[in-house]
Amino acid sequence: MRPFKLIADCVPGVKDDGFDDIQTLSQLEENDLIWWLPPKELAYQFWKDYFTFCAEAGITFAKVDDQAFSSFLAGVEGAEEAFALWNGMNKAADEVFGVGRVIHCMAHYERTFNGDIGMGLATNGMKVVFRNTDDFGLPRPAVHRDHIRYNLMNCIITSRMALIPDADMFMSGAQWAEYHAVLRAFFPGPVLFGHYELVKSHNPAEPLSSRIWEPSLESGIGPSIKAGSYFPAAKASSLIMWSSRDGAESPSTDVVLSSDIVDLLGRHILRDGPNSTIPLAQVTLLPESHEIITAAPFYKVGSIEIACLGLLNKYAGLAAIADTKVGETALDLSILFEGELGFIVTDSSRVHVSVNGDESGLRLNGIESIGGFDYGGSEIFG
Numbered sequence: 197m198r199p200f201k202l203i204a205d206c207v208p209g210v211k212d213d214g215f216d217d218i219q220t221l222s223q224l225e226e227n228d229l230i231w232w233l234p235p236k237e238l239a240y241q242f243w244k245d246y247f248t249f250c251a252e253a254g255i256t257f258a259k260v261d262d263q264a265f266s267s268f269l270a271g272v273e274g275a276e277e278a279f280a281l282w283n284g285m286n287k288a289a290d291e292v293f294g295v296g297r298v299i300h301c302m303a304h305y306e307r308t309f310n311g312d313i314g315m316g317l318a319t320n321g322m323k324v325v326f327r328n329t330d331d332f333g334l335p336r337p338a339v340h341r342d343h344i345r346y347n348l349m350n351c352i353i354t355s356r357m358a359l360i361p362d363a364d365m366f367m368s369g370a371q372w373a374e375y376h377a378v379l380r381a382f383f384p385g386p387v388l389f390g391h392y393e394l395v396k397s398h399n400p401a402e403p404l405s406s407r408i409w410e411p412s413l414e415s416g417i418g419p420s421i422k423a424g425s426y427f428p429a430a431k432a433s434s435l436i437m438w439s440s441r442d443g444a445e446s447p448s449t450d451v452v453l454s455s456d457i458v459d460l461l462g463r464h465i466l467r468d469g470p471n472s473t474i475p476l477a478q479v480t481l482l483p484e485s486h487e488i489i490t491a492a493p494f495y496k497v498g499s500i501e502i503a504c505l506g507l508l509n510k511y512a513g514l515a516a517i518a519d520t521k522v523g524e525t526a527l528d529l530s531i532l533f534e535g536e537l538g539f540i541v542t543d544s545s546r547v548h549v550s551v552n553g554d555e556s557g558l559r560l561n562g563i564e565s566i567g568g569f570d571y572g573g574s575e576i577f578g
Contacts, residue, residue, distance in 0.1 A: 197232045200277055202268040231269070236277050240284030247292040257297040257388070258289055264305035282307070283318060299362055299386070301327040308359070316358030325385055326359040332366075332376070338413075338443030340372045340484075341421070344379055345413065345440070348423050351400040360384050361400050375438065378486045381511035382425045382436055395510045395533055401425040401436055404459045412440045412448070420448035420481050424460045429530075430506060430517035432492035433460035439481035448481040452489065460491045490514065492540075495522045500546050502527050505538035513538070 234242040247258065266278035289298045300308075303326060312318040328350050332343040347363050354361045362385025366376035380387050382401035387394055401423040412421045421438040435456060439448040455473040479487055488511060494501040504520070504527070506513030516537075519530035531537065541547055 198235055199230045200233050200274055201270040202229045202231060203270040204268060233277060236280035239280040240288055243285045243288035247288050251292050257293055259299040259301055260285060261301040263300055263303035267305045296325060299325045299327060314357040319358060323358045323360045325362050326354060327364050328354055328361040331364050340375060341440050341444040344438050345421055347379060348403050351402050355400045372484050375484055375486060378436060378511050395507060395512055395515050397425050397512045397515050404456060406455055406459050415442045417449055419450050427514040429519055430514040431520055432514050434514060435460055435489040435491060437481060437487045439483055439485050445483045447483060450479045451475050452477045452479060457491045495527055497527050498525045500541055500543045503540040504529060507533060507535040508538045
């Protein structure tokens with residue numbers, strides 16, 4: 197190990213009066229502005245030895261925190277050290293734990309956003325798991341609501357880079373558990389939850405383009421935070437809504453429009469012109485709550501029409517659909533998980549269901565017709 201000095205000169209906007217005041221409002225002593233690190237030629241071996249020790253103890257992944265702080269390593273020598281540390285860490289982790297087993301945390305800095313990591317040059321095009329925002333455990337106003345908002349907004353950029361956005365940890369029994377769990381179901385980052393098989397999206401939810409500047413963070417009566425998640429195999433989308441008024445401690449009220457469904461499914465107004473937006477439903481969310489609405493197309497199958505809603509009682513139930521094939525007399529679906537599959541049909545008396553060709557023991561529970569609306573030449577269930 198050898199000492200490396202930290203300075204703030206290379207990071208505009210950060211005062212050189214202590215580096216920890218952003219988080220703790222404390223000021224470090226001069227001697228604390230020194231890091232003892234392995235020299236660059238030993239960086240890879242340092243990480244390899246450490247990760248091997250961890251693996252021998254049964255650890256299967258690593259979360260490497262505070263990565264952006266390497267921007268403060270002084271001078272050319274410090275920059276070279278920062279590169280060697282990250283590159284050595286990523287290479288060693290891939291060799292010991294397997295590819296993609298590092299969560300890169302607090303890594304919002306130049307190499308990530310406009311440098312070789314974010315562009316995939318440092319990893320030969322491989323995406324790395326990237327913690328998308330700060331966590332919600334800090335004593336800040338409206339921190340739970342803002343955590344949702346920041347993750348959705350950051351994904352507009354991070355999802356288009358060589359990064360796998362991760363929405364960070366959450367608790368299953370405290371601190372607005374379900375409010376946060378919904379976000380994780382619509383994010384591609386790993387959810388390390390024992391040996392359970394999780395139904396979740398492989399693509400991050402993002403703000404609806406038509407609602408992105410909506411005043412969802414204000415007080416009083418008004419709209420919620422909204423995002424959409426499209427599932428290509430299902431050819432369907434989820435509209436996810438979080439209460440957000442007064443830090444999500446007051447109810448939110450929304451009117452879901454036909455244009456929102458068009459936004460979700462990536463379609464355009466073809467027949468009725470640009471002024472054909474119509475209200476579909478009013479949704480009121482209680483404090484600390486959420487709602488998920490499925491937008492799925494009706495398929496013409498023989499003389500009836502069918503829409504598939506994915507697995508019921510799951511946040512991201514559409515993620516269970518691996519493939520959709522529409523024939524003249526059948527709708528064939530490939531499903532990845534066991535569970536109760538939801539359908540909307542126009543005539544339930546003419547429906548027969550089989551699993552791998554077997555109809556024995558199958559029950560149809562509560563199948564009925566629920567109205568869709570005709571939009572742009574195709575019927576869509578909203």
